[in-house]
Amino acid sequence: MSTSTPRTPRADSRRNFSSVLTAARSVFAAEGIDAPLEDIAKAAGVGKGTLYRHFATREHLLAAVLADRWATLGELAAELDAGLPAPPSPDELRAAIRTWVSAYVNSGHEYPGSGAGIAARLAAESEPVTDACSLMRKNFQQLLGRGYDAGVTRTDIDAQEVLILISAVTGAARTSPVPQAATRESRFVDVVLAGIEPA
Amino acid sequence: MSTSTPRTPRADSRRNFSSVLTAARSVFAAEGIDAPLEDIAKAAGVGKGTLYRHFATREHLLAAVLADRWATLGELAAELDAGLPAPPSPDELRAAIRTWVSAYVNSGHEYPGSGAGIAARLAAESEPVTDACSLMRKNFQQLLGRGYDAGVTRTDIDAQEVLILISAVTGAARTSPVPQAATRESRFVDVVLAGIEPA
């Protein structure tokens, strides 16, 4: 009796939860992560109040939307790490890191505005967002750790900070006019990848 | 008669223009570059309409506020360039570039939020802002050009892009919780400076 009552949520509640999540994915994809929450509620066929009941803030909703994408990236990091030979050569490590970062960058294309937005939230340690990416970060940190050992990565930059750097520069690159945007993004990522190697 | 009438503006108009500009400086400094324009109008003792009459958008006002700071940075770039020995050594060039970039970063501390904001506007080629920094950019590009020659700077990254990169990463760093913010900023700047050197 002293323990909390875990009561399973009502059926309509669960239904609305996933309606909102689904709607959020498509609205964020179409209008960017700053889209009015009201649009999402409307798309989900629920009221604003219901949306807020399930996701206390935009952060929470955004984190929920990103969570599974980030889970996938977490797995990729683990796989890349596992796929590395016993003592990996510097070039193999660089390649693995670059591969992962590219995947991270590509995954960011789906939701406009996510670059700068994520950078800011990661840097600010926004609870819901950092929680949602904690596993991914842990696995990428693992990979990065092998970079430290092999001397291909600065030891004063950790996984979280690489994510911030990459998100920030891709975010900026993507606000550029279309002709430049794509090439800028890849050059900016290059700059960061080169920059996180030891001097 | 076919030519336009250049009529000098009325006295109250000029007065209000500078009141708004002064107010904008202090409000932007105190509340960040996203401060409500109404606050600035109030601080200047004018109505919102008057503010908009003089500065059509937030961009224009922001650009006007930043203009003289950027002029100073433009001069610094020219001086650093002029102060370089006839054939500068790579290290001398690196030092000059680093010095200028540090000055740029420090100047950004005055207005909270300017990092990410400027990065986005520079990348998006926001008219008023890119105009305001065109001289600074030109002079810094000059310095960077000598970097290309000396082989200490990637030739596929220009001055504009260095500004974007630096603004983006410092912007992110500054949203970090205070304990980390300062050290993060300097490490992030280091990463970019290292990253813009040729592979």
Place this chain on the structure above:
DNA sequence: CAGTTAAGTGGACGGTGCGTCCGCTTCTGA
């Protein structure tokens, strides 16, 4: 298979900031 009730809903509401518009005021040049 009602009846009860707590969980859940959703839209109305108040608040903030934006940018525009236009009736009124003030400067300026004749």
Place this chain on the structure above:
DNA sequence: TCAGAAGCGGACGCACCGTCCACTTAACTG
């Protein structure tokens, strides 16, 4: 001194946010 152009500034309509609460409805109970 006065006419009229230039400039002023606050009221207005719009968009979005996040909260609140009267109503609905799913889920347990006898």
